[in-house]
Amino acid sequence: MRSHFITLASLFAVTACSHGSPGSQATSSPGSAGDIASQQTTQWGPAPSVFPPGAEFAVMQGDPSKAEPFTVRLRLPNGYKIPPHTHPTEENVTVLSGTFLAGMGARFVDSDLHPYGRDDFASIPAGHAHYAMARGVTVVQVHAIGPFALTYVNPDGTPVGR
Numbered sequence: 676m677r678s679h680f681i682t683l684a685s686l687f688a689v690t691a692c693s694h695g696s697p698g699s700q701a702t703s704s705p706g707s708a709g710d711i712a713s714q715q716t717t718q719w720g721p722a723p724s725v726f727p728p729g730a731e732f733a734v735m736q737g738d739p740s741k742a743e744p745f746t747v748r749l750r751l752p753n754g755y756k757i758p759p760h761t762h763p764t765e766e767n768v769t770v771l772s773g774t775f776l777a778g779m780g781a782r783f784v785d786s787d788l789h790p791y792g793r794d795d796f797a798s799i800p801a802g803h804a805h806y807a808m809a810r811g812v813t814v815v816q817v818h819a820i821g822p823f824a825l826t827y828v829n830p831d832g833t834p835v836g837r
Contacts, residue, residue, distance in 0.1 A: 717733045717735065717748065718733055719731040719732070719733050719750060720732060720733070722749060724834070725825050725834070726749075726757065726834060727755070727756065727757065727758070727834040728834065729751075729752050729755055730749055730750065730751050730752070730755060731749070731750040732747060732748070732749055732750075733747065733748045733750075734746075734747050735747060735748060735816070736818075737821065738821065739821045739822065739823035740821060740822050740823065741821050741822060742820070742821055742822055743820070743821055744818065744819075744820055744821075745818065745819065745820075745821050745823065746816060746817070746818040747816070747817050747818075747823075748771070748814060748815065748816050748817070749814070749815050749817065750812065750813070750814045751773070751775075751809035751812070751813045751814075751815070752809065752812060753809060753810065753811050753812060753813075754808070754809065754810075755808065755809040755813075756783065756806070756807070756808045757806055757807045757808070758783060758806055758827055758828070758829065758833075758834075759780065759781050759782060759783055759804050759805065759806040759827070759828040759829065760804065760805070760806070760825050760826055760827045760828060761801075761802050761803065761804050761805075761825075761826050761828070762799070762801060762802075762819070762823070762824060762825060762826075763801055763802070763824050763826075764801050764819050764820050764821075765798060765799065765800055765801050765819060765820075766798070766799045766817060766819050767796070767797075767798050767799075767817065767818050767819060768791075768796065768797045768798075768799070768815050768816070768817050769794070769795070769796050769815065769816045769818075770791045770792060770793055770794065770795045770796075770813070770814075770815055771793065771814040771815065771816055772793055772812070772813065772814045773793075773809060773810065773811045773812050773813025773814060774790050774791065774792055774809070774810035774811055774813060775790075775791045775792075775795070775807060775808075775809060775810075775813050775815050776788035776789065776790050776791070776807060776808040776809070776810055777789055777791060777797060777799075777805060777806070777807045778805065778806050778807075779799075779803060779804065779805050780804055780805070780806070781804045781828045781829075783806045785808075788808060790810070804828050
């Protein structure tokens with residue numbers, strides 16, 4: 676198995692990217708409830724190369740490359756698949772929009788996918804192989820303790836180096 680860490684440089688490149696289209700940034704006006712929330716901005720960029728091509732990525736809080744809490748968002752196009760993989764720490768996923776289909780195990784089995792809709796939550800234990808697919812454009816928020824690492828169960832199917 677081959678493990679892949681998101682580097683600090685790629686995270687800064689991702690958070691600096693913005694598509695500039697309507698809805699690509701969500702902000703609150705100064706003086707609204709909670710100064711911290713008023714400073715929160717979602718800036719989408721291409722997901723790091725550890726993910727299959729086509730996903731978008733935004734860092735919401737923390738630095739996923741460090742041993743600290745972090746929160747990121749992934750925007751997945753319809754039909755997007757993430758092959759079976761593991762993480763060294765627990766992964767917590769909240770569906771913000773669309774349908775996130777997730778399965779447990781070392782093989783991607785469509786019939787074993789469980790649908791999670793808006794506001795659904797899943798927690799995947801450290802070291803447990805899992806996989807996912809999007810039905811419709813889907814946005815998920817992931818929070819965990821870094822450093823973020825993703826190890827594909829089948830290194831031959833790894834999207835790295837795309």
